[in-house]
Amino acid sequence: MENMGDWEQKNLINELTQGRELARQLQGHLNASSSSHETREFLVQKILSSYEKSLSMLRWSSSVGEPQPIAGAVRTSESPPSLVGSPRSEDSDRDIRDLDHTSDGSRKRKALPRWTQQVRVSPGMGLEGPLDDGFSWRKYGQKDILNAKYPRGYYRCTHRHVQGCLATKQVQRSDEDPTIFEITYRGRHTCSQASTIMAPQSSPEVVLQEPNNVMDLQQLNPQPQQQHDHHEPLSQELMLLNFQANLKVQTGNLDTHHAGQSFPSFIFPSSSTFEAADHHPTQQQAVFPASMIDNNFVGSYSPSFMSPETSGTNYFSASPGGMNTGFPAGQLHFQSSESELTEIISAATSATNSPTVGLDFPFGPKFDPNFSFDNHGFFS
DNA sequence: AGTATTTGACCGTG
């Protein structure tokens, strides 16, 4: 627990620091008459996510024992606006069955930690709650559930086969309140979902971030209106904001730790020990810049949001500390019919994966061959 | 080409 604890703590500090930074930004926007309502809303959203994340981390750290499944489902209610906590009749709680009965004597499916989170999409302004957990998910199935009105989507980490990451999640749209999605996570990520890493803070490099964010946004906003940035001042603004926010925090983090380093050091585990899944989930000892680690990476408290039926997910924005927050607020405003809502969500959710972040790292040459950043999706 | 998503078959549990 030493290492882990360390990270946890760093990440936590990181997250909180970011939250503070965001709050400051918001403060600034409050005075500036130029900022739009959406922008502020966006910041609030990020701040909330930051809190959420911090809380999640705390929850985890206390249960990271590992061997013990503990797995009580942690249901996190999202969204400031009341409700959402509505306990569902059926399966609501009873997720504490993670033990594997080894009727055959052999241990197999280890009891994976499992927890759920409810994310709500608010009709009023936009998406609420963590929208993206920064992980790349791949949909592998969908099923109609007995009493559920909407089908349940099954997702697994995109890097399952490359890195043996066993994390999966299910997304179930709430029956009565279609704006709520219940996301159940299982297993922690062991993959190095890098991505968000980022960028060196050296002035020149920084620029790299921009394109990325822009890309993300565009992909996430393949919706109606904004098609082309041209006439969407709002989205533009948000993009910049998003960008800015990320950058700021980022540098902030980095600075905090190493004042003027040119680039954080990366050390990846040379072997992806999956197979070892049976044992302790993760063990990765990659050393990432705090900003990255905190994305979870190893810690997977990862709140997130997924699209309900159809649609997959993946993508991750480039945000240092609060990646889940790094959500393009572009299509934040929608408030129409459900069908439409769904569509939007899908769009947002299915944001790409491959083209994700395209960053060029300075350390091209020296990299552990085994490391599998590899696959697509990493660098665009 | 290389991927991601869709979907019905398949399979293990309760």
Next chain:
DNA sequence: CACGGTCAAATACT
């Protein structure tokens, strides 16, 4: 043997 979870072939996107 129904339900819920996965697989995998077919299909859709890039």
